[in-house]
Amino acid sequence: MLASLMQDWSQSALAVTDWKKNVIAAGFGLFRATRLHRIAGDLLRGRGVILTFHRVRPAPSDPFQPNALLEITPDFFDAVLTRLRETGLAIVSLDEALSRLVTGEGGPFAVLTFDDGYRDLIEHVLPALERHEAPATFYLAPGLADRTARLWWVELEEAIRRLDVVELNVGGVEIGLLATDVAEKAEAFERLRLLLREAGEERLLGAVAALAAEAGVDGRALVEASCLDWDDVRELAAHDLVTIGAHSLTHPRLSALPVEVARAEIAGSRARLEHELGLPCRHFAYPYGDVAAAGPREFTLAAEAGFASAVTTRPGMIFPDHARHLRALPRLSANGLWQDLAFLDVLLSGAPFFLWNGGRRVNVG
Known part of the structure; x- marks a missing residue:
């Protein structure tokens, strides 16, 4: 009986997932056809945007790619960097973005962030950053560099x-x-x-x-083949364009953990990175980062651990009111299923997130 219920639940959840993908596709199509996202101008763009990336590598030849949403090609990444500046967004470091947000000074910005710590950061990402003179923040889980955490x-x-x-x-x-x-x-x-x-x-x-x-x-x-080791991390940390942030010790869903375990994952990742690199670690990214994975409890734990900022994967642009919620910042995901600059233009307008968040500019509940 329980097996049947679980099978029914998984079928229902899969149907919901497919429905969401269809809705997203229809929404993109509507914006592209009507150009409604251009009407709002700067009204919905806010102060800027923090973008989320994971892997950047050439498209694999195997047609079975269930994690394709987590990766984009080097060519598309290069095109994204070009388009950001074409739209008037300055690509700045996370520290510079926080300064602009808190002081209200400076123009609109884009921040590049990468989660997990894949080897692609050295092979494909860093050369593109150097070509575009674009800073970025790499959020790393020490357990992956240790080969004790799992993908x-x-x-x-x-x-x-x-x-x-x-x-x-x-x-x-x-x-x-x-x-x-x-x-x-x-x-x-x-x-x-x-x-x-x-x-x-x-x-x-x-x-x-x-x-x-x-x-x-x-x-x-798999981790050995896919992820940076500590020598790689030290090499990146020494680069002028790179900021290293923490991503928990072992990449768990923090909200599902007892509070003391979650606290150890958050604070421990900062302590470990600072010990290994000899540099301050000021920024944190919640693993998974959606509403189900990180909420007010986790935001408080990140603040208690001394992080100047912490980012979610809740979709949204950065608005002035986010200056009061620096450990609950939204990000815009560069989804590998939508590698099209026209889609990026829709996202950068802020219009989809205005609708997604029910007209709220700040969603931290």
Whole structure:
């Protein structure tokens, strides 16, 4: 009975996800067709924008790419940097953006931020930043540099890529899904991602580890191949264009943790980075960062840990009132499913977020 209920829930959640994607696509189409986003002018753009990136690398040839939303190509990244300045946004460091926000001085700005700490930062991102003389903030989880934390979403992708049938035990409930072709693999990944997201950190990691072991996937090797090590981090930290921020110790969903564990993840990541790099670590990014992952409790913990700012993934532009909520800043995600400058123009207008947030400029509840 419980297995049936969980299957029904995952099907419903998948339908909601598909519905959201269709709504987003329809919304982009409407703005592009009507150019309504241009009518608002600067009214909805606010003081600026903080952009979120993860991976920047050439598009893989394998058609099964369930984490494609987390990566863009180097060519598109280069085009984004050019377009930002064409729209009148100065690409500034996070510290400069906070100064402009608090003092009200300076023109509109864009801040570039990268989460997790992939090797792409050295291979593809840093050369582009140097060409454009554009500063950026890299939010790193020390556990990934240590090879003790896991990229569970990549483990899940690799396991499903290798399996034709996905069988998984989640909290004592057996789940079975076919994965014989790209479509079935994509559906299996999304169903499991949604289901495991609700299962809690321990069950999520345990279930993915079991599936990875069955498929012969080495989670540590994936992190080794994908993420910066400490020598890489030190190299980046010494660069004039780079600011290193913290992203928790092990990249958990902080809201699901007991308060003392969440506090240790947040404060511990700052202490570890400062110890390894010999530099102050002033900025934090909440893992996952959406409403379900980070809320007022986490905002308070980030302030208690001494961070000057902390960013979410709640969508929105930066407005003057955000000066009173520096540990709950919104970001605009560079989604790999929408690598089109016309879509970027719509997002930079601020119009979609005005609608998304129900007319509120600040969403910190």
